[in-house]
Amino acid sequence: MENFSQRITSMQASPIRKLAPYADQAKADGKKIYHLNIGQPDIETPKNFMEAIKNFDEKVLAYSSSQGIPELIEAVIRYYKKYDMSFEKDEILITNGGSEALLFTLLAIADYGDEIIIPEPFYTNYAGFNAIAGVKTVPLVTEASSGFHLPEKEKIEKLITNKTKAILITNPGNPTGAVFTEEEVNRLAEIAKENNLFIISDEVYREFVYNNLKFKSFGSIPDIKDQVIIIDSVSKRFSACGARIGAILSKNKQLIAQILKICQGRLCCPTLEQIGATALYDVSEDYFKRVHAEYQKRRDILYGKLQEIPGIICQNPEGAFYVIATLPVEDAEEFVIWLLKDFDLDGETIMFAPAQGFYTTPDAGKNQIRIAYILNENDLKRAMDILKIALEEYPKKK
């Protein structure tokens, strides 16, 4: 029987994950792959995560609070205080990763047929969640040439209709690496205020901002505090992607109370992972400094290496750990498949995420890839050396 819902059939497979079978085959064939296709850092997860979990000694692994365990909520409150943002207990919901935070938020603010504006290119799963929520993704085109920064106010406002419910942004940007300036953040805040829109601000890369740029959170603008929903996660902050612990934060207590109903429907997040996540917030400031320095170094290495490869165009990313690179090929997805299937350098190859999946505008990003600089210095250098040679080989083999 194939009478599946339209929403599921219209949902595209994750461009980050759909090439996994080619990678599996390459590994089965004995190739080593440098994975720059997924935001899975090689940074060690702080040890206090497992230590806290190992100390769990309840005899029954019971349901916990639908909102999240109080200790974790307190830890999140303390963390935000460091950034001069003050949240109360009933302004926070713990979720199964930033993913569930985003899906539940969408369901709470938009009905079937409503519209959400998202700067493009964007984190590909946004479109997937919109599809299953029956919400239309309205792309706000940003350009590689301007480092994927926002267009002027009028261009943004042109996209607003009576169906528009929110503007959804990732800041720092995935896949763009862009960090919005204070002026850009204020521009969006002004638009949200004037047009009565929610701002859904995915700030899971908050700690990863380079060039001494100052990060401005939407949580720091009192004027629109009732309209701001922050999506958070421990995944990247503490290199704990497998924990699947995220959060929704909003000063709009009524909104939080509404979303809590969905949280109650799914009962709770895993107890142990919440205990581990609570402990993560006890890491020292030194941890953040070390990790930040490591990513900044990797970015510099990657950008330097990319500039040495003929035909590659990219901007130096300002934040997160991604860069969008335009390649001297026609179809980046075909190239990535070729890298996995038909190419190797001494038994080694590389994998990227074809960037087209980060766009909804037809054919946009077709010759681009997203590179995640989540490997150590040596692996990153080696991966770029492989890319250089692969690009020399590719035209000959086609």
Next chain:
Amino acid sequence: MENFSQRITSMQASPIRKLAPYADQAKADGKKIYHLNIGQPDIETPKNFMEAIKNFDEKVLAYSSSQGIPELIEAVIRYYKKYDMSFEKDEILITNGGSEALLFTLLAIADYGDEIIIPEPFYTNYAGFNAIAGVKTVPLVTEASSGFHLPEKEKIEKLITNKTKAILITNPGNPTGAVFTEEEVNRLAEIAKENNLFIISDEVYREFVYNNLKFKSFGSIPDIKDQVIIIDSVSKRFSACGARIGAILSKNKQLIAQILKICQGRLCCPTLEQIGATALYDVSEDYFKRVHAEYQKRRDILYGKLQEIPGIICQNPEGAFYVIATLPVEDAEEFVIWLLKDFDLDGETIMFAPAQGFYTTPDAGKNQIRIAYILNENDLKRAMDILKIALEEYPKKK
């Protein structure tokens, strides 16, 4: 700002969880509460869960497969083999509890405005998931007097429209305690076949069947295998509710491939909890026997005690660990609030789930409660003694 979605505002708060603030206050006032309101067993979680997790020694807690870790999928396959059901790897998805399994299934088979038929009374969160998915819940009324068994075929078929996508059942039943006979299962299978409907069969209480009744899974009917979706969970089977590990199983590989897209969108389930859940499947047959005997004993005690209380009407439940009891009060929710706020017996009181939340038919179940027999023998007896005295006191105090 209060422009929330219609789907979220139309969603009722969980009747199982919404009285929690009264319970919190009662505890703050120093009362002890016997919690029979939630399906949280006091049975110890098998120790191999924590042991497996403590052995985890990867340095990076990384994303795992969106489908679920291979070891857990293999364990689920082996478990189903014991019940003579044969599933392959690409017919199983691991989920964040049975809750996510159900939500993703709904999204995959029904669009906004479609209809799902559910025997009523039903597990209350079904209606919540339907609400946020924009799917209409069509109640199939079953009666306390017939032990909540299904009406005849014609009555069920009358509810089918061109919008109907599936029949969703819980077997053994929550909150009813009913176990469908083989004939009832075949009746539904026939209806599904003739009308091209999916059967979503929530069988998380499969092990909890009493009176030597034989449990028949929808997974055992080859004739409609493409139409059957089984919702599973380790929560009750292994008293591991806080693990939040569930599964979707279907011989319809295309359906599984569609739902996998949503699973990829939320990346993966927590790694550690999957490792623990895998180990749970290594418990001995003796574990199941002991737990089964314990619940059967509790049921017998509860039913015996209920029969001694004047004015209470209920059937002896056949499975799961719930019973719906009709009380000699007008409004069971008011009674439960009174139990928490205004009553105690030597500093102790009791809590139940008012049953009205398990119905969508207006006013149905208003004088009923759901009792979860998840406490040990002594606590259960004491709780019933308290209930008896409370029912004597209640008319006087009103």
